[in-house]
Amino acid sequence: MFCKNCGTGIAKESEFCSECGDKVEKANNPVNQPPPPLSPLNQIPTVGNYIVVQLLAMIPLIGFILMVIWAVGGSTTPLWRRNYARAFFVMIAIGVVLSILMTIAFAGIFMAILDEFMW
Numbered sequence: 657m658f659c660k661n662c663g664t665g666i667a668k669e670s671e672f673c674s675e676c677g678d679k680v681e682k683a684n685n686p687v688n689q690p691p692p693p694l695s696p697l698n699q700i701p702t703v704g705n706y707i708v709v710q711l712l713a714m715i716p717l718i719g720f721i722l723m724v725i726w727a728v729g730g731s732t733t734p735l736w737r738r739n740y741a742r743a744f745f746v747m748i749a750i751g752v753v754l755s756i757l758m759t760i761a762f763a764g765i766f767m768a769i770l771d772e773f774m775w
């Protein structure tokens with residue numbers, strides 16, 4: 657490519673012209689390019705999207721079924737909603753594991769205390 661200011665040939669990667677020091681305007685400057693249009697599947701969720709999804713998730717049973725459908729992710733489910741649903745189930749799994757561990761821990765403490773008084 658060539659410098660716009662003085663016409664000197666310059667390396668593709670250089671930001672400034674070696675001859676005149678002018679800033680090189682790259683033909684394919686990614687910063688100045690408008691982002692490619694997002695397909696519905698790659699849409700960026702709005703605040704409203706999140707609120708609607710969270711409200712739906714709170715509905716007993718129906719919310720759970722919706723979450724399963726989104727987590728499985730049909731061809732029409734936007735990625736963010738699928739990921740949200742998957743995160744939801746990961747959180748449930750973590751909660752279940754933690755509650756089991758807590759139950760075991762408390763049962764152990766309870767048994768230990770019981771032992772103290774029994775003998």
Ligand SMILES: [Zn+2]
Nearest residue numbers: 659662673676
């Ligand atoms: Zn130049």
